[in-house]
Amino acid sequence: MSTQADHGHDLIPRPEQTPDALRAALAVVAPGRLGEMQATKDEAFAKAVEWQSLSPVQSWVLIWARDIEIARRPDLWTRYSHAKSTLEDDDPVTAQEALRELSAVLEEAMGAVRE
Template structure:
């Protein structure tokens, strides 16, 4: 694992290397309840890759979970994500301005996390 600067506060764990094992090890102390989701998603990606012969499914899976770890390991980013997720879940429908604003914030947090792990 490598330590990268966090622009939103301290980091809970170092940023993991880009390997499935390293990402899993980093996720375990941060969000152990998501490990089964990660494994299920990996099995789906592996099945899709075997079915169509494209590694892109596995690359997407790894990038997605690296970004999820990035969100979980940075308290400021995690707070923004949780607040936006809560706002999405508490709105009355997808036409509500609050819903659209919260979805935009979720996308912004996810984008920031993907950019951080791609740098």
């Protein structure tokens, strides 16, 4: 596990960006998503073989590292959950604000895992 800036009471340390470390972290913060992780991993590896490129695998690692970053940090998780819950609000202004907030959370999480 790598070190990271203190964001309060993180549920777990930020995992290394390897399939095994990401899977272990997901098993703690969002075990219900393990099947989804495996399915997307299988797709990424199949595309990597088909395309003769590691880019699908690299993308898979970054996407799951980002999602785990959100799930392991209560500050991000709260913002993410609230934005997702208001994304389809009847008020277009509220929905637009939710979309902006969701984008901001995803960007912050991606920036954190790319440090």
